[in-house]
Amino acid sequence: MKRSLAFWLLLACIWCSAPGQLVDPRLNPFISSWGRTDTQKEIEAGQQCYEELLSDHSLSQNDAYLRRVDRIRAQLVSALPSNPYPYKVLVLADNTVNAECFPGGYIVIFEGLLAWMHDDNQLAITLAHEMGHAYRRHWAREMRLEETDQFVMFTVAILRHKPIDAKLYELRKLAHSRDQEQEADEFGTELYLRAGFDPAKITDAMRSLVNWNKHEGERQPPEYLSDHPDTEERILDIQATADRLLRAGLKPIDPGPLPDVSVQSVFGKIPTLATRPCPLQPSETGMAWTYEVRSSGAVSQYSVKTVGVAQVDGTAVSRMEVDVAGQKVFYQQIVDEDHVYRRNRPEDAKSEWTIETAFPDDGGVLGAGKWAFKNLGTESIETPAGKFEHCLKLGAAEASGRVLTLWYAPNVGLVRRLNDKAGVDEVLVSFKRP
Numbered sequence: 001m002k003r004s005l006a007f008w009l010l011l012a013c014i015w016c017s018a019p020g021q022l023v024d025p026r027l028n029p030f031i032s033s034w035g036r037t038d039t040q041k042e043i044e045a046g047q048q049c050y051e052e053l054l055s056d057h058s059l060s061q062n063d064a065y066l067r068r069v070d071r072i073r074a075q076l077v078s079a080l081p082s083n084p085y086p087y088k089v090l091v092l093a094d095n096t097v098n099a100e101c102f103p104g105g106y107i108v109i110f111e112g113l114l115a116w117m118h119d120d121n122q123l124a125i126t127l128a129h130e131m132g133h134a135y136r137r138h139w140a141r142e143m144r145l146e147e148t149d150q151f152v153m154f155t156v157a158i159l160r161h162k163p164i165d166a167k168l169y170e171l172r173k174l175a176h177s178r179d180q181e182q183e184a185d186e187f188g189t190e191l192y193l194r195a196g197f198d199p200a201k202i203t204d205a206m207r208s209l210v211n212w213n214k215h216e217g218e219r220q221p222p223e224y225l226s227d228h229p230d231t232e233e234r235i236l237d238i239q240a241t242a243d244r245l246l247r248a249g250l251k252p253i254d255p256g257p258l259p260d261v262s263v264q265s266v267f268g269k270i271p272t273l274a275t276r277p278c279p280l281q282p283s284e285t286g287m288a289w290t291y292e293v294r295s296s297g298a299v300s301q302y303s304v305k306t307v308g309v310a311q312v313d314g315t316a317v318s319r320m321e322v323d324v325a326g327q328k329v330f331y332q333q334i335v336d337e338d339h340v341y342r343r344n345r346p347e348d349a350k351s352e353w354t355i356e357t358a359f360p361d362d363g364g365v366l367g368a369g370k371w372a373f374k375n376l377g378t379e380s381i382e383t384p385a386g387k388f389e390h391c392l393k394l395g396a397a398e399a400s401g402r403v404l405t406l407w408y409a410p411n412v413g414l415v416r417r418l419n420d421k422a423g424v425d426e427v428l429v430s431f432k433r434p
Helices: 005-018 027-031 039-054 062-078 111-116 120-135 138-162 166-194 204-216 230-247
Strands: 089-092 099-102 106-110 288-295 298-312 315-324 327-333 339-343 354-358 367-370 371-383 385-399 404-408 413-419 422-433
Touching: 027 120, 039 099, 039 106, 039 298, 039 315, 039 367, 062 089, 062 111, 062 354, 106 111, 106 120, 106 138, 106 354, 120 166, 120 204, 166 230, 204 230, 354 367, 354 371, 371 404, 371 413
Parallel strands: 089 106
Antiparallel strands: 099 106, 288 298, 288 422, 298 315, 315 327, 327 339, 339 354, 367 371, 371 385, 385 404, 404 413, 413 422
């Protein structure tokens, strides 16, 4: 049956409004966040990939390898234009000659590669290339491109009344991968030179891999079926890029003291070691709270959702989303046994953690910045979300004279917050567990 142009435009709108239907659901967050950087989200995904990899491999215990990798990593990080990720380089006890990059700056190197590449310059250009994949957010871009390709091929298949051409689809994916490898080569070449490694040895790593391939007696697949460009062409392109940059006057930067390559650039200075969840403020990916706010006769709502949790030096850092009338704001949260910590601007490395709430013992008082929290005992609270028994009642007093009363339900969190003086009452109207 012949379809009108309006039908195909409508199909396009429907298809594009439901991203991720045909891609790996674990990577859907990258598609929805394309166009802005959410580094914690990518780090969480990288951690998941890394943990799955560890189910088949063990971490290296070779101290010489670990010190060498960390030294080169620090030198490269010092030359980055900015540092959106911690760039954790993990060495696996495996003789495979390979390196991989996961989302969020997670880079994995196998002991086999370290054993084959004896020269630090070879390892430096390899690490710089993998950092390029992370810095350019190739995981996010690949998912976006895959989504677009699937839509185009799906539409063409319907028009032609034929199934999707799987071979063509795979070839297009490989083409995307080759483009990204070239981009990572260019980025890695500049980073290598800026970090002060030897320009004369910039292609040694590629030549080393050619020798390894000959040593192993393996045949390279044809370029059009490989996710990497032809190795000899890569060597020529890397050398040409380096020559161009050097002719333009690029010089190694003076890094001064080696930079802090810890997680602080993404998570700030972690204020506490929170190894156990707090029942008064649970935070698990997928939890969501919706509150109704009544103030001077006006009624409004907002929601809070835990959209991710990252393990940072033994502490669980939750990524929280606040939605007010469709406008979303993100912040980070840590909960230990008696405090809730909050960091309002995760994208700003200088943003500090502050104490949002304190849970003192029965009858006790705990200070939290300008606020003091007093334990007023427990009582039952009923809200549109249900009846909650044994809620902790807190009195919160600010130095300026503002006074709040808060109720926290075990395994739920905040169920009510009352400001009598201002006439503002917030109550929980729905609570969702994953």
